[in-house]
Amino acid sequence: MPDLDSVVREISDEMALRSDRGAVADYIPELALVDPNQFGIAVIDADGAVTVGGDSEIPFSIQSVSKVFTLTLALGMVGDRLWKRVGREPSGNPFNSIVQLERERGVPRNPFINAGAIAVTDVILSGHAPREALGEILRFMQFLAQDPTITIDEQVAASEKRTGFRNTALANYMKSFGVIENPVDYTLGVYFHHCAIAMTCRQLAMAGRFLAHNGRNPSTGHNVVSAERARRINAIMLTCGHYDGSGEFAYRVGLPGKSGVGGSILAVAPGKASIAVWSPGLDAAGNSHLGRVALERLTQRMGWSVFGV
Ligand SMILES: NC(=O)CC[C@H](N)C(=O)O
Numbered sequence: 688m689p690d691l692d693s694v695v696r697e698i699s700d701e702m703a704l705r706s707d708r709g710a711v712a713d714y715i716p717e718l719a720l721v722d723p724n725q726f727g728i729a730v731i732d733a734d735g736a737v738t739v740g741g742d743s744e745i746p747f748s749i750q751s752v753s754k755v756f757t758l759t760l761a762l763g764m765v766g767d768r769l770w771k772r773v774g775r776e777p778s779g780n781p782f783n784s785i786v787q788l789e790r791e792r793g794v795p796r797n798p799f800i801n802a803g804a805i806a807v808t809d810v811i812l813s814g815h816a817p818r819e820a821l822g823e824i825l826r827f828m829q830f831l832a833q834d835p836t837i838t839i840d841e842q843v844a845a846s847e848k849r850t851g852f853r854n855t856a857l858a859n860y861m862k863s864f865g866v867i868e869n870p871v872d873y874t875l876g877v878y879f880h881h882c883a884i885a886m887t888c889r890q891l892a893m894a895g896r897f898l899a900h901n902g903r904n905p906s907t908g909h910n911v912v913s914a915e916r917a918r919r920i921n922a923i924m925l926t927c928g929h930y931d932g933s934g935e936f937a938y939r940v941g942l943p944g945k946s947g948v949g950g951s952i953l954a955v956a957p958g959k960a961s962i963a964v965w966s967p968g969l970d971a972a973g974n975s976h977l978g979r980v981a982l983e984r985l986t987q988r989m990g991w992s993v994f995g996v
Pocket residue numbers: 750751752782783801847854879882946947948949973
């Protein structure tokens with residue numbers, strides 16, 4: 688098998704030189720300010736060895752990658768009852784689409800599109816004050832990444848709140864069907880803030896380790912979730928993690944993965960590695976362009992696709 692250090696170095700060198708970088712998300716004004724000429728990668732293998740390249744220590748807005756962790760938390764709180772509030776089928780629609788919600792009576796297709804993630808956030812919020820629910824999510828991220836310095840970028844959260852008209856529409860629409868229990872403002876406040884958690888590639892790869900190792904973080908020995916639950920979260924990442932680009936991501940990369948409009952992707956090579964990549968420029972489906980290219984190279988070179996070499 689090729690040497691991981693040299694593969695990561697080659698990928699970082701190639702990504703630094705490429706001119707096709709995609710376009711930064713500009714519907715959240717604060718994200719439009721991010722320099723697109725950045726690329727970072729962190730790979731943590733089964734033994735806990737960390738291999739990094741490029742801008743792996745620069746924090747970015749994790750955005751929708753947070754949805755993997757809110758799903759994990761909500762399943763821990765209410766178990767399979769969660770599936771009454773949200774489905775688990777790929778949507779085939781953009782992440783902020785509203786059309787499907789009408790046909791499906793306010794129940795979002797899956798927990799990774801915006802509507803689904805807002806419904807999941809509402810489940811976490813029930814029975815708590817918004818500040819407590821948000822604290823719970825942030826502490827979970829810090830615990831998983833073993834890093835208490837992880838914080839929320841308040842400027843990004845405020846920027847999205849000011850311009851989040853579509854998410855407000857989605858939440859109100861779901862509320863009309865009784866799918867949202869709490870005041871819409873509260874649920875959205877928590878949602879915008881967990882999307883605005885800032886992390887580096889290294890921290891994000893660390894936080895994803897339990898998904899690569901049957902629910903257990905091998906560095907700490909903590910069983911975060913059961914093996915069965917980890918397998919199922921990975922299945923949803925594979926089928927829904929890149930919205931209407933999920934098929935293309937499975938075809939090219941072949942790993943469970945979750946993207947965010949901040950330009951990061953968390954990818955899981957079961958039994959082998961947890962991987963975070965970040966490059967702010969997005970493709971038409973809102974997924975990191977060079978992040979996907981880098982993961983395609985990595986899985987090809989290492990033979991890590993879940994579908995074989
Ligand atoms: N795809 C994403 O990362 C979207 C998350 C973003 N906070 C939004 O709601 O629009």
